[in-house]
Amino acid sequence: MQINIRRKGSVTILDIEGKIIGTDTLALKETIEQQLETAPDGKLNLILNMARVQMMDSSGLGVLVASYSSIKRNEGRIVLLNLGGNIRSLIVMAKLVTIFDRYDTEAEAIASFL
């Protein structure tokens, strides 16, 4: 898995490429934790761009859930962009559609923070 970090104004975008499965998910978890630590006042506005994620498993889902809670605690927000592959169905199965905001374009995702 490769993660590229970009910033647009007060929004941090992680472009994730590859598979979010098994122990590889730790890299994503660590990256999000780092971003949370360095965010001003700990408030992180985060977009996870999943356009190039081929697959995700339940460990990956675990990272999303844990990140959601830790980011929300500091009044930040996490949104998902370009859900493909099996990820959408995983999120539907865990009934997380009401928890995670999802967008199909980066502009919409960024606008959601304004």
Add this chain to the structure above:
Amino acid sequence: MHQPTSPNALRTTEETILVVDDDIDIVELLKISLESDGFNVHTACDGASGLENAWANVPDLVLLDVMMPHKDGFQVLKELREDARTKAVPVILLTARGQTEDKIRGLDTGADDYITKPFDLREVTARVEAVLGRTRPIKYINPLMKAMGDGFSEEGVEKLAGHLEAAAAIQRKLLPEKAPSLPKFDIATLLQSSTSVSGDFYDFIPLSEKHIGIVLGDVKGSGIPAALVMVMIRTALRLLCDEAMNRKTDFPYPEPAAILKRINDLLVRDTDVELFATMIYGVLDTADATFTYTNGGHCYPLHYNHRTGEIDFLEACGMLVGAFEEAAFTTKTCTLAPGDILVAYTDGITEAEGPPDIFYGEERLAACLAKHAAGGKLAPTAFCELVQNDLARFSGSTQPNDDRALVVIKHELRNERLVRYSS
């Protein structure tokens, strides 16, 4: 890629080698050669950028030239050893022929091996493999030692192993030894753990003469933390059911959604956000032949309809358990006619990886059920075995990489029991 021989068996992911040399040609040559051996190669052309690279992206091994302008190999090695991130990364020095003093000084400074220039590329591969073969096991044991803190000792490791074993034993005792035997229903289970303690679990809770609570769950994460949460859930579930049955107010049994909500709230309050579970909890009414259930973000159970030969997914009716205060659950009922089969499973089954990037998936599981259930003669125990064999064929291994659990419930066809016993 290398064939997995003994130390290589620990090589689970692509390993990264950092090559630091001021001679661009040598850097390129080593990069091409090592990449063709299946390594991921990073390069740097002087000491300072080598260090920067090593700290930004800790490699599994460094090939380090000694003779470099500004910061030479010895200085780079010294700084690598002084930094916590790279303290334990193996380093092979590249030295000019005959400079024995360099070799001794290098080994004294903490190099793991040296290669003299000019070198044969096959020698480089052999030495890299040899050094990694020695250091790989240490890399995997280190996190364990770190987790144990300063008190690490052989005795400590033994003690930890003892505790793990005891935890596994307690957990095994909590799992029902065998599925309950019920009138008209045949139940079988399967549990394969990927580690000594399991995050997957199931349980059967007698509620009344004709009602039995059935749970199948999967605590996320693995090892001891997951096992502890599993024990919490199992205990809470049993107590809540007991309490409700004693009060006799919830007739004929407490609503599954209400039970799951209480377990959710308990976990949200008492555990870390990263610890949560997905689970199916339902009550089988053996008189009405119904299964009244709720689903906490778990894989959709399969319902094989004997009359039509079709399979339905029992779709979710709640969020995963223990992560969100706002989680809500609903209860649904499914009727199990004679010959019908209900299969609840954990994602260790559907997420078993076969060919790269391909999961076993719900569809394969459903197809396996449809194929064998046709005709009405499939026994739940036989289905558990079929799934195990199908998974072994699919993933090419009998060792699961995640816990796998199955609970299979069949409403027996009339006379099926008689036939089974007389044959």
